[in-house]
Amino acid sequence: MSAGGSRARQNAMRSGVVVLGAVAFGYLSFRVGFKPYLDQAQEAIDSARDPDPDPATTAARDASDDPGAGRPGGDLGPSKDPAVVLRD
Template identity: 75%
Template sequence: MGAGGSRARQNAMRSGVVVLGAVAFGYLSFRVGFKPYLDQAQEAIDSSHDPAAAVASDDSGADLPREGVADPAPSKDPAVVLRD
C-alpha cells in the first residue's frame, strides 16, 4: 500500500500545480486583454477622488448646454446622490 499512496500523492500534487498554473495564466490573460479598460477605470477613479482634477474638468465648459443632447436620467446610486 505504501507505493499506491505515494503515487496518489504525486498525482494530487501534479494536479495542484497544473491548477495553479492555469489560474495564473488566466489572471495574466485577463490583465493583458482588459488592460485598456482597466487603465480607463483607474483614471476615472483617480480623477473622481482628486478635487484638482474635478475643478480642471469643470473649466472645460461642461456646464454649457449641448445642442441635441438630453440630460442623463438621475442616478439611483447612493454614492452619486450623496456626491451631487
Template identity: 60%
Template sequence: MRGGGRARQNAIRSAIVVLGSAAFGYLSYRVGFKPYLDRAQEAMDSHHNSDDAAEQHDHPGGDGDLPPSRDPAVVLRD
C-alpha cells in the first residue's frame, strides 16, 4: 500500500501548484494590469461625460432621457 501514499502526496503537490498559480495570476492582474484598466475606465467615463454635456447643449429642453448606465453591457451597446 506504499504506492497509495505516494499518489496522495503527488495529488496534494499538484493541488498546491494549481492554487499557487491561481494566486500568482490574480496578484499579477491586481498589480500589473489593474492601474491601466482603471485609467482606461476613467478616460472612457470622462469622454462619455463630455459627450453628454455636448448633447445637453444641443437639446436644452431635455428629453427626459435616463442617466447613463454604469452597466458594462449598456456601455458597450452605446
C-alpha cells in the first residue's frame, strides 16, 4: 500500500508544478501582451498624481504653446485640432 501512496504523492507534486508553471506563463504572457497599455496607464497615473509642481514652468509652457498670445481676444486664434473645430 505504501507504493500506491508514494505514486499518488508524486502525481500531486507533478500537478502542482504544472499548475505553478501555467500560472507563471499566464502572468508573463499577460505582462508582455498588455505592456503598451500598462505603460500608458502608469504614465496617466503618474501625470495625474503630480501634473507640474513648478508654476513658473507651467506659465512659460502655456505662453509658448498659445497660438493666440499677443492678439486681441487672447486664445481665440484658429485651431488645427479637429475636435476644437467641431466643438466651435
